Amino acid sequence: MKNVLFLLIGNIRYDGRVLKEISTLCKAGYKVSLILSDFDVDDNVSNYDFNIILLRRNYSSNPIMKLFSTLIYFFKMRKEIVRLSPDILHCNDLNTLMFAYALPQNIEIVYDAHELYLESRSGIIKSFWSVVEKTLLRKVKFVIVPQIDRLYYFYFRYKLPLSKYMLIENFPNRVMDLSKDFFKNKYNIDVNHKQVVTYLGAITPEREIELVLKAVREIDNILFFIIGNGTENYKKHFSR
Known part of the structure; x- marks a missing residue:
């Protein structure tokens, strides 16, 4: 049984895509853990059938303090990844891919690029994330994309083999009994x-x-x- 570790900067309650991916892997027999940065106080870990590790991220409006807290969080996250030593590391979005930098070679990295992350940034922030994506994309085993046009968008931008891309579209769960109330x-x-x-x-x-x-x-x-x-x-x- 392979161990899969998901990284999520956010709250699992509001991320249906990650929940569906984890559910599918659990049903397929994988052991799944999730490191996330936020978890509602009224939510309950027992609601989920996988291991949850909460590693809160502190935000600051001060640019210097924000950079400092980001560096601290980076090292905390890297330490937790190495401690758990998963077979597969699933990086959900570009803001988690940076934690895959210089990990042990036995950890396979999957990058879920379900957003056009760079296109929603500008200036020096966009330049930073552009370097992160361009550098680390070549180290991942697979890149997951949610649309065929986005798959080719990545393909032509980074010139990686098409075999490196996996298409997982964002279809909703099938609901048999939808309450109108x-x-x-x-x-x-x-x-x-x-x-x-x-x-x-x-x-x-x-x-x-x-x-x-x-x-x-x-x-x-x-x-x-x-x-x-x-x-x-x-x-x-x-x-x-």
């Missing part, structure tokens, strides 16, 4: 036969949620739900 029971909101549109994920400026909000305001009979986590300052700005 979910939003009433969960949030005490009556949808009144409206079409419900739900965003589930990180609430950050890079996700351009405000543009989505402007778009749905132009559509009649829509109820737009935003479910996720983010910095308090941005959530206050976004809720205005």
